[in-house]
Amino acid sequence: MIYADNAATTKMSETATQTMLNVLNAHWGNPSSLYSFGQDAKEVLEGARKDIADVIGAQPGEIIFTSGGSEADNQAIRSAAYLGRKKGKTHIISSAFEHHAVLHTLEALEKEGFEVTLLPVHENGIVLPEEVCEAVREDTCLVSIMYANNEIGTIQRIREIGSILRMRGVLFHVDAVQAVGHIPVNVRNDNIDLLSASAHKFHGPKGVGFLYAKRGVMLTNLIEGGAQERGKRAGTENVAGIAAMAAALKEANGKMAENAARLTKMRDRLIRGLREIPHSALNGDAEQRLPGNVSFCFEGIEGESLLLLLDDKGICASSGSACTSGSLDPSHVLLAIGRVHDVAHGSLRLSLAEDITEADVDYIIQTVKEVVTYLRSFSPVWRDLVSGKTKFIL
Numbered sequence: 001m002i003y004a005d006n007a008a009t010t011k012m013s014e015t016a017t018q019t020m021l022n023v024l025n026a027h028w029g030n031p032s033s034l035y036s037f038g039q040d041a042k043e044v045l046e047g048a049r050k051d052i053a054d055v056i057g058a059q060p061g062e063i064i065f066t067s068g069g070s071e072a073d074n075q076a077i078r079s080a081a082y083l084g085r086k087k088g089k090t091h092i093i094s095s096a097f098e099h100h101a102v103l104h105t106l107e108a109l110e111k112e113g114f115e116v117t118l119l120p121v122h123e124n125g126i127v128l129p130e131e132v133c134e135a136v137r138e139d140t141c142l143v144s145i146m147y148a149n150n151e152i153g154t155i156q157r158i159r160e161i162g163s164i165l166r167m168r169g170v171l172f173h174v175d176a177v178q179a180v181g182h183i184p185v186n187v188r189n190d191n192i193d194l195l196s197a198s199a200h201k202f203h204g205p206k207g208v209g210f211l212y213a214k215r216g217v218m219l220t221n222l223i224e225g226g227a228q229e230r231g232k233r234a235g236t237e238n239v240a241g242i243a244a245m246a247a248a249l250k251e252a253n254g255k256m257a258e259n260a261a262r263l264t265k266m267r268d269r270l271i272r273g274l275r276e277i278p279h280s281a282l283n284g285d286a287e288q289r290l291p292g293n294v295s296f297c298f299e300g301i302e303g304e305s306l307l308l309l310l311d312d313k314g315i316c317a318s319s320g321s322a323c324t325s326g327s328l329d330p331s332h333v334l335l336a337i338g339r340v341h342d343v344a345h346g347s348l349r350l351s352l353a354e355d356i357t358e359a360d361v362d363y364i365i366q367t368v369k370e371v372v373t374y375l376r377s378f379s380p381v382w383r384d385l386v387s388g389k390t391k392f393i394l
Contacts, residue, residue, distance in 0.1 A: 002314060002356075010201060010203045016248040022243075023044055027243075056212060063210050066208075066233060073196045075219060075220065075232075076195075078220050080217070082220050083171070092141060094143070095118060127157075129164055143171070144172075148178040148182075174190070174192050207241060208242055263291035279300065280296055280297065280372075283337065301372060343394060
């Protein structure tokens with residue numbers, strides 16, 4: 001079986017697994033307790049906080065542990081919005097192809113009286129910094145732009161956007177769930193005020209993530225209760241999961257340059273092979289994208305059928321983000337970059353990990369070619385296209 005859906009989740013690394021087991025067995029105390037077992041667990045917790053902060057260029061006190069990226073997104077956006085409202089600023093800027101954890105939070109805030117501007121995303125999957133600048137108003141309290149898109153893998157010009165917003169005095173939130181652990185991220189250099197990340201995207205465990213909040217940015221609580229996480233996220237910390245997340249991130253960061261170089265080579269090999277399929281198109285910029293992300297549309301087929309047949313042939317892939325894969329609606333990300341509904345339905349996302357081989361890539365290319373040809377052989381949509389009854393789009 002070839003697993004090519006690492007944007008949905010990654011396999012835990014051996015380092016993360018062993019770290020988690022060690023903490024579960026030897027450091028199982030409650031870190032809020034004053035006795036030795038508790039303080040031992042607290043030492044592990046704070047060590048993990050420092051390790052994570054060091055990787056992203058933050059201070060340990062700026063890291064809040066969460067249940068994952070979605071919670072971190074929610075807390076970051078609501079916190080910035082409510083801070084802005086205290087100053088009479090209720091305008092928020094984001095983009096049309098953000099993760100639903102961001103978009104749905106913004107929709108909820110609109111019902112509370114906030115105004116949201118969703119910037120267009122160009123065909124190459126890039127949000128232009130100058131368009132962010134043009135959209136900023138006197139009452140803008142927050143801009144939220146993802147570092148790398150979860151479906152098409154395009155990497156945004158975060159540092160440029162952050163520099164603009166820092167000069168304008170507007171808080172900048174970055175959903176970096178797909179970026180952290182895969183490409184260099186430094187919150188100081190990138191002028192980021194709030195950042196979200198999730199462990200299971202970089203070979204850590206599911207159900208744990210973190211929120212970076214720059215010192216001085218006051219957070220709004222989503223969960224009330226105890227005084228954990230400086231009183232900003234109640235609930236006994238998942239020490240084992242947090243320690244495993246820190247171990248996975250340190251390992252990923254240490255191997256980042258080596259892994260990125262190898263994955264980029266594999267990614268480009270895969271792109272070249274899939275481009276040989278007639279009436280297909282790469283989604284997003286060919287170069288300004290995550291090292292392991294390949295996203296294609298194939299005209300005349302349905303993505304769901306493609307996925308099932310690939311699975312039958314030993315390839316795990318996705319037709320979009322894992323959070324929307326159960327929906328029959330076309331991906332909002334693909335629609336945002338200009339793909340029409342019929343084309344967006346025939347999408348395929350392949351996200352590679354470090355263990356992929358050239359033989360694996362070649363097998364994926366050959367199998368996708370065969371499956372696409374097979375599906376088109378009995379597709380009425382494809383028949384109409386070939387006959388000229390309807391016009392090709394790709």
